[in-house]
């Protein structure tokens with residue numbers, strides 16, 4: 243499971259990340275566009291030192307934003323991220339958006355960076371199948387290792403998921419609990435599963451992700467919720483229950499892609 | 507924030523330099539202190555004026571969506587949970603006044619903010635289409651002069667500066683728009699007038715003329731209004747006769763509009779949405795000028811030249827919307843007219859399987 247760090251200042255992030263590490267989280271998500279990659283670097287290095295956690299145990303995902311794609315100096319951008327994150331490599335380096343007219347070239351440049359060892363895995367966020375088709379038509383040397391997209395019970399994105407599974411691409415699900423909007427909080431099937439397993443609705447959803455094979459990338463600014471969110475490994479949803487949760491699907495995207503990526 | 511600190515730092519350093527200079531030249535603190543006081547006072551006045559303009563209704567009116575309620579931008583979507591809209595409409599003023607979905611059982615948005623070109627429509631679509639559901643419907647409003655190009659400038663770009671991603675703004679206007687947004691005092695005379703209006707309490711919000719269920723204009727006023735509209739269009743597009751062939755300039759404009767419309771349609775269709783052309787009605791006073799010959803030259807030949815099979819709903823033809831009480835002048839539908847018209851369009855779209 244991945245913890246998010248976006249839009250947190252140093253004090254809050256330090257509290258959240260330290261609490262997260264203490265209760266067992268080891269993976270963190272950030273991006274250049276969140277404007278605090280350097281704070282993530284500072285917080286992680288301090289927490290690792292204070293809690294005696296080696297770098298190898300930590301999994302860092304970061305992303306290249308659209309403006310960096312326009313700049314085109316992708317090899318330089320990884321250097322900036324590494325410096326911000328105070329590390330010699332990132333575990334997963336994602337293209338944040340399939341930015342029209344740039345994303346294919348960006349991916350080819352990312353492949354070169356991958357060969358340099360500065361990114362242990364590369365991939366993309368927010369791709370639709372049409373973007374994969376275009377990219378694959380243009381030719382790729384390295385199959386993406388990981389893909390991140392919005393995924394939760396109200397947006398199961400089955401097509402992309404099976405595409406990724408078929409191509410052996412790992413999936414990170416962002417907004418995994420759909421920000422607990424009222425439609426999620428009040429969904430009968432989630433409420434009854436929550437009662438049945440004595441788990442919270444968030445835990446039921448996170449377990450649903452785990453059993454479907456999608457890695458949730460959630461955000462919380464409350465340490466007590468971190469303990470709650472990681473407490474999903476002591477119960478099992480049945481196949482029918484997984485299907486029941488998936489039946490909430492209505493292709494609901496909380497984050498409107500084109501608002502962040504014009505021409506998406 | 508950092509930039510602000512730098513600005514204050516530079517300001518302080520400059521003042522120390524001025525102080526030192528005055529000390530050396532006049533061997534006294536007084537001239538330097540007076541200078542600094544003057545400086546601080548004028549800066550305070552300038553910032554005060556700038557703030558007054560920035561918060562004025564006039565300044566808000568220069569923006570297409572000052573309250574972030576018209577377009578599903580990053581601010582809108584964090585405030586609203588609704589997604590997967592059935593329909594949106596594009597278009598200029600006549601679309602703004604023609605579509606009112608409040609009483610319709612559809613999730614729809616009217617993306618017209620008034621004067622808005624087809625190029626703006628395309629940019630809005632690029633920036634906000636994700637609000638539509640799969641196979642959602644896009645109404646492209648065709649107005650009498652949609653098929654010929656219009657020159658736009660800084661004010662048009664500025665209108666969408668806070669709405670669209672900056673990359674959608676013509677590069678030649680980006681810096682200017684950024685500066686005007688922060689320092690509207692740079693609007694010069696218009697800014698000064700606004701300050702005066704605010705001071706004397708006359709910077710009220712303009713009343714919404716469309717918010718009525720009757721036409722406030724008399725027969726004569728409607729005739730005069732229609733004549734004025736036609737004269738303005740003729741002047742804007744350098745047209746002598748509405749039934750004559752397109753001028754060379756308008757031929758060029760037509761080519762541009764064909765290309766933009768094709769890009770827009772490709773964009774819509776590639777994403778699985780369904781476009782439809784809608785030609786809204788106009789009052790009989792204006793329709794008089796839009797003869798069959800005009801419609802063929804300016805509207806239908808354009809739609810044919812696009813060479814795409816897009817369904818067309820033409821409400822300019824026929825007399826269904828001749829009642830002047832449906833408009834608030836000779837061109838635009840009023841609130842009642844818009845609701846009646848929108849209801850009809852929704853029924854027609856449903857009949858065509860587009861809703």
Ligand SMILES: NC(=O)c1ccc[n+]([C@@H]2O[C@H](COP(=O)([O-])OP(=O)(O)OC[C@H]3O[C@@H](n4cnc5c(N)ncnc54)[C@H](OP(=O)(O)O)[C@@H]3O)[C@@H](O)[C@H]2O)c1
Nearest residue numbers: 246367416417418419420421422444459460461462463464
């Ligand atoms: N790649 C991309 O383009 C992209 C786009 C969007 C997001 N993301 C990533 O995904 C992360 C998560 O997405 P998100 O923030 O949109 O959605 P999310 O993780 O589904 O929801 C976060 C919200 O849920 C609340 N929450 C967390 N755990 C909870 C629990 N157990 N019970 C009740 N409420 C709980 C949090 O509130 P509290 O803080 O009060 O706990 C927060 O308001 C982002 O932070 C970002 O790193 C990536």
